[in-house]
Amino acid sequence: MNRRATGTARGIAVAVPVALFAALAGTALHRQALLLAGVDVYWGAAAALLLLASLELLLAAWSRSLLPTAVAGIACYAAVGALSVTGTGKQLIVADVAGNVWVYGIAAVTLVMLLWCRRYSRRRR
Structure with a gap:
């Protein structure tokens, strides 16, 4: 296997646990709010998305491939979707x-x- 394929395979293997961490941490964080002048400002959702973006950037830079970034996004979306469709009264994401x-x-x-x-992911000439 060449180095590029090895980096992609390692990146995919790391992307799934990273995505699960981002999904769980982001779900715990997304409802955090700050009350300013009687208005709830939900800063937690922005922080959760910033966490996801930074983890995806780290995956892409580490593996030199776009595939782990895509896998992390898809796995995070699937995990959050599973958390949001539980029974009534048990939903973590409303x-x-x-x-x-x-x-x-x-x-x-x-x-x-x-x-x-x-x-x-581009090769330098």
Whole structure:
């Protein structure tokens, strides 16, 4: 196996636990709010998405491939989806502003990070 394929395989093997960590930590974090002038400012959803973006950037830079970034985004989205469809009263992610920003933001952040990390996967001449 060449070095590029080895880096991609290692990146995918690391991407799944990283995605599960991001999903669980982001789910715990996304409802954090600050009350300013009587308005709840949900800073936790932004922090959770920033955590996911930084982990995806780290994966892409470490493995020099886009595949682990995509796998991390898909696995995180799937884990968060599983957490949000549990029975009534047991949901960890409710369909409110913070929950929607967290759930749909995962897809947006993953797409942005795939575009941003393209430069790590290109070969230099």
